[in-house]
């Protein structure tokens with residue numbers, strides 16, 4: 001009953017086997033390994049983007065921060081939902097890597113910006129001449145921090161607005177696979193076909209040991225990204241271990257298979273909770289992250305039953321939680337949790 005985070009799960013056997021294979025003998029360092037040569041084509045095929053540039057890093061924070069630094073000036077505004085990971089959970093790394101760009105929080109129910117709320121934020125920024133930050137980049141998270149998703153059409157509406165101000169759009173895809181499975185969208189539909197310029201394509205949460213790919217749809221930006229990654233200290237010397245994970249992750253659609261399982265476990269949990277009296281989900285939960293609310297006293301019961309998850313702020317007399325399922329969650333885990341809830 002371990003639902004604290006998809007980061008708490010281990011690495012999938014296919015990833016570990018790929019790492020063991022990559023460990024054999026010698027390989028060129030710093031991204032010049034043969035696996036990375038193959039991976040360029042594999043990612044381009046996955047995204048149906050033959051020109052795309054692809055770089056691997058080991059954390060989502062640096063994937064996001066380097067991606068934003070490619071498009072934001074130090075005096076830029078980066079627009080993202082107020083609850084966005086880049087705004088709340090990256091310790092100022094996006095500001096650090098962009099040399100001080102300002103994050104502007106955009107409102108929106110259930111973790112989602114709307115054309116209306118983003119439009120308002122865009123309209124009121126950059127109007128003060130030299131005295132204020134200038135509009136820079138829009139960053140969208142899918143799956144959102146509230147566990148909800150954007151469809152490609154909803155992303156396209158946001159990026160169209162960004163483009164009307166001549167701004168590029170970034171997608172934080174720490175849970176990209178879960179978002180694709182939940183919406184039925186392909187990687188291409190979710191990104192460049194919906195107007196996304198650069199994506200942080202997550203692997204770690206969904207069964208890798210530690211790898212994220214930054215996919216850049218404008219190849220003219222590639223060299224600058226390489227320089228920024230090295231200067232930022234994120235060019236791995238034994239890069240083959242990053243490449244091997246990502247290659248295995250994409251092979252035979254492992255990324256989609258793992259996310260399909262994680263989402264199915266999320267749906268099982270959501271269905272079970274919704275059927276219980278006096279409990280509900282605070283946000284729709286189409287993927288693998290749920291925010292239930294229940295009566296006070298429930299945390300203590302679940303804790304003594306051995307369940308692990310994050311507690312969240314709740315209205316008076318109530319309690320709330322964040323539950324995350326992963327590739328390794330079992331039906332037995334979910335059912336044990338639901339039994340403990342019912343008890």
Ligand SMILES: Cc1ncc(COP(=O)(O)O)c(C=O)c1O
Pocket residue numbers: 058059060061062064085086141144145172174175204
């Ligand atoms: C939405 C989102 N983006 C990015 C990340 C990546 O963070 P990390 O630097 O911990 O890999 C996370 C991890 O919690 C996340 O939830």
